[in-house]
Amino acid sequence: MVSGTELPDLVPGLPPGYRARPMTAQDTGEAHRLVAACERALFGRVHTDAGRIAADFARPGLVPPLDTRLVTDRAGRVAARAWVHRRCEVDVHPDHRGRGLGSALLTWAETRARQAGSPRVVQTVPDGDTNAVALLRSRAYEPMVTEWLLEFPMPAEPTVPEPPAGITVRPFRPGDEHDAHQLVQDAFDAWQQRRQSYREWARHTVERPAFAPAMSVVASAEGQLVGVTLSLDLPDTGEGYVEQVAVRHDHRNRGIARLLLRSTFRAFHRRGRRTCSLATHSDTGALDLYLRVGMTVRHSSTVFRKDITQ
Structure with missing residues (x-):
């Protein structure tokens, strides 16, 4: 062996x-x-x-x-x-x-x-990469979920709705990291396969060189974090990117996600960015939310899975 x-x-x-x-x-x-x-x-x-x-x-x-x-x-x-x-x-x-x-x-x-x-191998392939899709299908890979990259063009400064009663919004600041991690993990429990430790999560978000705290937004109620966007300012693209959006379960359906996103878009616009993008997938059930905010699908990908236990 x-x-x-x-x-x-x-x-x-x-x-x-x-x-x-x-x-x-x-x-x-x-x-x-x-x-x-x-x-x-x-x-x-x-x-x-x-x-x-x-x-x-x-x-x-x-x-x-x-x-x-x-x-x-x-x-x-x-x-x-x-x-x-x-x-x-x-x-x-x-x-x-x-x-x-x-x-x-x-x-x-x-x-x-x-x-x-x-027990399995999972790989994400853009739907436009037809050769890669054909290779995976020929090797008995099966579609699992669909991913979308969405964009929000900003020729003019985006409008931002008024906060719901009792909700305040502000830019992300030092000291928010652990509360944001807890909020994201709780919010994503319904569809993610496992909870990420703070260390793993931070490497993909607040510790990335492209992390943009001034364009990341938190929503609070009675001094507690109830919503957050975590954003990246991508130097190679010239556009903003929302890495994660999360709203606490007991504060959903109040317009907080729309408020957070619109606030994030406006912050990027004021920094000279004219497009903001984010990715989501079919397990989250969030696509309709982003479409209602005014985003459109730039391209789609498929997450393929192959069981290898046999």
Whole structure:
């Protein structure tokens, strides 16, 4: 049985001229450039920031020598990357597609997931990436949920509704972090598979370099946090991004989410941003809310799942 660092570094099935090795923290910049090239080719713009790549690499429990692979060509240029830990991401540079890299990395990810004792592999693929969708379907992956990236154009400063009675809003400030974490985890309990520790959550939100506290908004009632938006100012896109929106269960259906979002949009507009975006998926049931606020769908993705217990 192969275990620990005895796991071979090579990805079986790579075409001639390509080599694979585990990723290190120093590779996150190259990985971001790879993901950016993929997004630019598919969408005409970049959405993912380097902070998200670094946060994924630092996922609790992910063991980089075992759970990550970086593929380079003969010249040492990064051609593809993959990681697997509860879910999986595989990205192949547009200049290297059609050569079997994606298929080889997908096989490696499934093998590694089995070795780690995972019952399934989950991967999100943009619906516009028809080749990747076809590959997953050919490998017995099944659709699980739909994800949408929504946008809110802001040619003029957005209007903001009056707060409901007893509700005050203000920008996020130091000291809000742990209350915001608790609020988000409680609000997401209905659909997320597990609660995130503060450390894991913070890496994806308040500790990311792109975190924008001045464009993040909290709602309070009687001195307690009842709603929050956590925002990123993405340098590669020139637009604002709402990473998370949450309202406490006992304060829903009062217009607080709309108030938070509109306040966030206005804050970004005053910083010179003319578009704000956010992502949601079908398990949250929040799509209609965002559409009512005035957002529109920019593109959709599908989360695919494959059971690997057999």
